[in-house]
Amino acid sequence: MTRVGGRNAIFAWVVGLISAAIVAVLVVLALPMLPTSLAWLGDQVKGPVSAPEARDEPAEGGAPAECRDLYSQPLWASLVWAPDSVLTPSRDLPTTTATGLVEALAPTVRMTCTWRSAEGEISTTLAEVATDAGAIAATALPTAGFACAASDGRTRCTRTDGELVETIEAGGGLWLSTSQTSWQPADYPGRVADAVWAD
Numbered sequence: 001m002t003r004v005g006g007r008n009a010i011f012a013w014v015v016g017l018i019s020a021a022i023v024a025v026l027v028v029l030a031l032p033m034l035p036t037s038l039a040w041l042g043d044q045v046k047g048p049v050s051a052p053e054a055r056d057e058p059a060e061g062g063a064p065a066e067c068r069d070l071y072s073q074p075l076w077a078s079l080v081w082a083p084d085s086v087l088t089p090s091r092d093l094p095t096t097t098a099t100g101l102v103e104a105l106a107p108t109v110r111m112t113c114t115w116r117s118a119e120g121e122i123s124t125t126l127a128e129v130a131t132d133a134g135a136i137a138a139t140a141l142p143t144a145g146f147a148c149a150a151s152d153g154r155t156r157c158t159r160t161d162g163e164l165v166e167t168i169e170a171g172g173g174l175w176l177s178t179s180q181t182s183w184q185p186a187d188y189p190g191r192v193a194d195a196v197w198a199d
Helices: 009-046 073-080 099-105 133-144 188-196
Strands: 086-090 108-117 120-128 147-151 154-161 164-171 174-181
Touching: 073 188, 099 133, 120 188, 133 147, 133 154, 133 164, 154 188, 164 188, 174 188
Parallel strands: none
Antiparallel strands: 086 108, 108 120, 120 174, 147 154, 154 164, 164 174
């Protein structure tokens, strides 16, 4: 059999091995995105199952009506894209160590949004309370280790105990309570409060 001039078997083998190595590296680099890509493909085929549609801003017209309305687009993205992130909406009472205050105020829960991820857990409750709830919180919570301050007609009380950070804010008949365990996105309580008490 006559060989075609200009071909080198050794060179062809080396180029083939290098090409195979490059393909293998690309496959390894792409593997972490496989679950996300499959989830995205599933959402495109049958629509989102549990996550509400992303919006640029919280819903207009008063206090938020669902968990998605509590978050601006950047904060929503940081929560959704956290490793193993899952949002569970409910009407559960606030997760807080200030159980006595919860019993005294008897908040009417509009929503509780609980996030769990590999980074930790965040539980945020929006509820309706009496208009003097902020003054009551400012009187009662310092004895439980909270530091309270008034601003813009609202009272915000915070407490840190190791990996647990609690924030309770009340004003205008609304109560916003957040409990963060290990997971603390930048200024989470303030950004959620901006959505609740938006002008």
